Each structure stands twice: as structure tokens, then as C-alpha cells.
Amino acid sequence: MMPLVWIFGGTSEGRCLAQAALSLPIRLRLSVATDYGSDLAPRGENLEIWQRRLTAAEMTACLQADRPELVIDATHPYATAVTENIHAACAAAGTPYIRLVRPSEETDTAITVSSMAEAVEFLSQTEGPIFLTTGSKDLDTFATLPDYASRIALRILPALESLEKALRLGYERSRIVCMQGPFTIDLNAAMFRFYEAAWVVTKESGQRGGFEEKAAAAQKAGAHLLVVSRKDDEQGPAYDDVWRLLEERYGQG
Template identity: 35%
Template sequence: MRGPVLLLGGTGEARELAGRLSEAGVEVVSSLAGRLADPLLPAGEVRVGGFGGVPGLTAWLQEHRPAAVVDATHPFAAGMTTNAAAACTGAGTPLLRLQRPGWTAEPGDDWAFVDDLAQAAALVRGTAFLTTGRQGVGAFAGLPGRVLVRCVDPPTEPLPAGATLVLARGPFTVAEELALMREHAVDVVVTKDSGGPMTAAKLVAARELGIPVVLVRRPPLPAGVAVVPTVEEALSWLR
């Protein structure tokens, strides 16, 4: 296809797609939210920071006229996904949502799905292992027990009184997750239904240890947006 392509990124799939497009000679501009202090950068041109909501993104699309927009942001980046759908409609730009499937429970899993972090906090009993990211940690500030919080950058919201903060970037192996959960005597894992193999080791470890998992459901996607689950299908759509 003829570029350029605006790629709303920040995920492993986005970096893979940017690399594949660049290798094929397609001009790609990757946009990152800028929430991480040291993000993993994709191939090609990179812009960091927001567009200024729907009006700002619409103006950018009208000025730069990309052939298409691929929204490959995190499954929980609902604001950006909603803004992209509205802006692309306003600018008449084709839009594709690249989103990996959510996780599927396997025999031995003890999962409970909730709609938000507040509901997740209400289900916590004992020592909790939070892997929900640094945003929204404040929902767990009132937990009375010990809490293990893992994220890439330090949270800006208040941590629970009994919190232990681990700053680390995955992926993590099952052995690493098992060791961490045993070390901190974890009773429940709290995470978001991000999907994909990159962060699934904690679910395998919880299964092996017989630990329940509380998963936050994904936000709904805007109506009418084309969605594909893999980079290969995104490339086919772009062609």
C-alpha cells in the first residue's frame, strides 16, 4: 500500500507492525502516549504525547492525510480508541483496530471477572498481587492487608498502607512469577484482561499455586470499527 500510516502504539503488536511496515518501505508514524519514562520505541518516525483530544487528532489527520490509521493501543486505552474512531470519522480516514484476544480460562483456573478496579478491590482477601498498571492504583488504597504492586514506573496515586512496590518491565517467566508469589505469600492476583502471551505467566503461576485471579473486563469498542486480532491480519487489511 501507499503510506503514510498513522500507528497509535505502545504495545508489542504495534512495535511489530511498525517494523513490518518499515521493512516493506511504507512510511509509518507511531504515536505514543508518553506515560512511560523510558518507552520501547518502534521503527520509523515516532511522536510522543497526545493530540489534544478529538479536535486535535482530526486536525492532524486533515493536515497530514495518512492513508489509514491503525489503533494498536492497549486494550484498556479506551479514551484513545474512542477519540480515534471519532476523529477518523470526521476526517474521512480509514481506521483499523488491532487488538489481541482476551485470555481464556483453562482447567484449574479460579477466575472472577469484574467491571472496574473498585469492584476488583472489593473482592480482595488476604495478600494481593496487583498487576493493573500504575494508573488506578488508588482504587486499592483502602485495602487493610499486605499488597504487592508491580508496574514499570512509580504510581502517582496513593498506595495501600501495607504496599510493597516492585518496579519492573516484563515479560516475566513462569518461574519468576512463581518465586515472586511464594516470596510474598500472595493470596490473590488482580490484573486486567490484557490478553496475549507477553504477560500470561502470572496466570500460569497462579494456576499452579491454586491462587484465585480477579480480572477486570475490557472496555467496549466503538461501534462500527473494523477489528483484527493479529499483525498479519492488520497487514492484509492495509494492503
């Protein structure tokens, strides 16, 4: 039986890695958390899509039962709790583990805060419309901002659960954009201008997360850029290095 490689992640890196690895003589398992993540995933005879949320204990049990040769954690850089669970499960099961790390991007024109709560605290002391590009996960945190419904326009993935969450929290329908990236600088800038954004809020999501395009577009639209930083102590190879490892280990010829 061909060896099993288990990739965790609904990120673009996880999908690209699974797509590329379809050419290798291995069995692939790609774990995603949502219907939307499953819809975006590649398809192949040697690829199994797992759409489920697993606790560390459940992961450990699956690892012990299925015995993958390798686990690759390609989850989002801000999904720290998920990464901790995957790492703990692999350690408990004795499974080789690789954390695929998305390289950081920096800009001198941004204001940086360390958390979503700190972003809300900062914005509460400012004026003007806000364009939020941090996704649906932290919408409840931003809903604590005074006048959030009238100040915030937000962009989320076109997933029903994300839209339902935004509406349930009281965000205005006319200020919700449901779109899947990638977004160009000009498209970002057009959205920022349309909503007359004085502030653009983004995660430090790296090149694959469209950070450069958002930073350049904010400057082009005359908006201030507020960046929520991520943990800076994460260690691991980037996408190209992980793919090279798979090719060297499993490639033929």
C-alpha cells in the first residue's frame, strides 16, 4: 500500500500542495474545516478530503489508527490553537510533523497592533469608515466597537455561515462584501474608495494572503493601514521547501 501523507489546512498553500502532490505515488488526506474549504480543494484518485473539526485526542486516535508517514500543518498562520492541537497529536502518536510557515511581509506605512482586541481599542479612538479584511472569525470582537454597524464595511468569504454570522451580529447588509480572492491592488483600492475607508484593517497574512496588494491599495485609496500582527516565533519551512521535501522523498526518477 502506498504511504499516507496527511495535510491539514484550507489555506491556499494547503490546496496547492495537495494539488501538486497528486502526481506523487502516495495517498493524500487533506483536512479542511468547512464546506467552503472542501469546495475549493483539488480532486484526485489518491486524494481523500476530510471535512471535520478534530480535537487533539481525536487527531491522536486517527494518527495511531491510520499511521501516516508524515503530517504537514498548512493551516492559517492565525489558527494557533489548531496548530497546537496538531503538534500535540503528532507528538503523542509519534508521527513526523512539519509546520509549513507563511513568510511575513512588512510595510513602513502601517500601524501595527498585537491582537484583534487591541485593534478595536485603537479604532475606538479614531474617526471615519473602516474596511475590515480580517475574515469572519473575529467579527464578534469588532462588534464591540462603538457605532460598528455604521462605521465598518467588511469583506468575507462567500460562505453561508460567514454571512449568517455577520448578519446575526448586526452588521449592515449594504456594507458586507462576500468574495473569494485573490484581489488585485486596483480591485482592493476600488472597494476601499467605494466605502470611503479611512482605515483598512488586515492580518499580516503574507504574500499568499494578499498582504502586499492590500497595503498598496490602502495607500492608493488614501486610507490608513492597521495591521494585526501574528506570532513571530513560529519556526518551519516555507511552501517551496516542503514541496521539495515531498519530491525528494516520494518522487520517482
